[in-house]
Amino acid sequence: MCDADVDVCPVCGDAVSGYHYGLLTCESCKGFFKRTVQNHKSYTCAESQDCRIDKTQRKRCPFCRFQKCLRVGMRLEAVRADRMRGGRNRFGPMYKRHRALKQQKHALLHSHGLRVDYPTIISSPTRTPLTFPNITTTTTDRHQQTQSSSSSSSSSSSSSSSNFFQTQTRCESHHHHYHSSPLGAVYSGSPVPPAAAAAAAAVAAAAAAAAGGRCGSSSQAQFSGCFSPQGSALPRLLVEFLRCELDELQVQSKITGRLQQMQGEGGWGWGWGGHGEKLMYLMADQMLFYIVEWARGSVFFKELKVSDQMKLLHHCWCDLLALDIVSRQVQHGRQGSLILVTGQEVDLPAVVTPAGPLLRTLVQKGQELVDGFRKLLVDRNEIVCFKFLILFNTDVKHVENQSFVENIKEQVHRALLEYTLCAYPQFLDKFDQLLLCLSDLRALSTLTEEYLCSKNISGEVPCNNLLNELLHAKHNSM
DNA sequence: CTAGCCTTGATG
């Protein structure tokens, strides 16, 4: 018998109780996800962050359980900030479409007689853009109901992700004269920081999930056209972008670790002012390191010559930094506070009260942008597109392969348009609204750079840092 | 904390 319609929770394999936070899950994972998001829980894994999650062991490691919730596509946005009860959310239409698709599939299966052992009946020749072996295999996998396969997405992904980063060495011939600077050091081809390698596994798994790699149910993706709640038929480009994402939790723990290291015995506070402010610069510096690392490993970008890569990065690092910070607030933040990449929460009034006018406007504009993102219901997929639109900026001068940059930018535009039309059919001008948001973000970025320059932080942080270099590179080139 | 059951309230 076909397993495609067995309603099994994609997180733990328990019986599904309905649609919860974007997809069909069981009651317990629903509750777990809600508690975690509502209460800003943060867990740690006692093992190696790859615990098996099934019905009997799901209580054992909340860290891995939550990771799996995200990986299979449960949506943070569906947890209401205002805790309002009842009613419907924007996923309603999506649930409805998904139900219709399931029904169609059933009808199709029955019209072919009841012999439904193999999913070939519903495979569609029109949809074969999946160039990733681990994705295509999981979608046709037929022995998923066992425990071992529930983790197949993460284990099988490591192989593809490792060569993903190994291919980087191809670019190394270009890097020779950049060694002396921090950005050069990131480019120096020295072993990729462990976070990136470790994150790659989780990243590929997340992408597999986004591409319909939910192990249990085989074929929502085949009825292409629009996107199922399981996130199946995303534009091909978007799937590739998602594969390039670093894992937030991995980066978070690496940055936290490194900052604690630097903090040393001093015991600086996390507030604003004094050592806290210094720590913020160090944190931004670390974030930039990962931003560059991400760009460097990203599809298309890594095809560019290193000199072009550096020109683009010099131009957009602050946009990417601002986007990273803003989107973190959109996802996890609360009114009146700032969530740091380390997961810590800073009280905004404590930042603003002693601040100068420039920082005040910066915080205010930032808040406005976060509100704008929220009102627009900007989702993770759109943010990923933003990152590539920011990266492939056709305004950057003296880029050798300008036509490539233009080409990619156009493709991203198309993918984003296609995505918004399909994922938010009720919201026809979402694409245009998003582009407006993006220009607001650029304005915020400019303001941020001005602020950083005005602080002349070179004395505040160790001189060998990326933040300083990028600030000055921009200054010198303009 | 967990997870089963309960209450709410917009949607059709």
Added chain:
DNA sequence: CATCAAGGCTAG
């Protein structure tokens, strides 16, 4: 008025 996915409650 029925549905059903949100949030709430509470024993274990």
